[in-house]
Amino acid sequence: MDPEFVILPMVLIGLPWLILHYVTKWKTSATITTDDEVLLDELYQLARRLDDRMDTVERLVASDNPEFQPKRLQANLEADNQQLRELDRLIAEKKGTAK
Template structure:
């Protein structure tokens, strides 16, 4: 009797426990940590600053060297 219960436990219950464990781990790892969220916000701010600087440089180049885009 105990042999059958052991086999059922190993073949049915244990795999379900393992699948549940790794599913929970996978769900929690999908979300960003606070440090990741902060780094992402800083990168976003930096990219916005860089975009405005590039736009300013392009405006200056358009005024001073009208055909600079064709040279690049």
């Protein structure tokens, strides 16, 4: 059997198949699923609710104890609020295009 009869099919069939196989694997693994998006949205909403609750607890403790100094990030820093508004805008756009 001639070596070129083995090498030629490997180059013409095997190499493109191998490349396309891994390109397909790469494309499918690089995206998040709709279940992942739903989970991220639920986690984001939970984090927002927990942040609101922490603000309430800190206000209650501060009203009872004037010496109380909150140790976490301040609730109304403009830099944080701007990032949250941008995230809310992106979520709203995503939901608007999904409908």
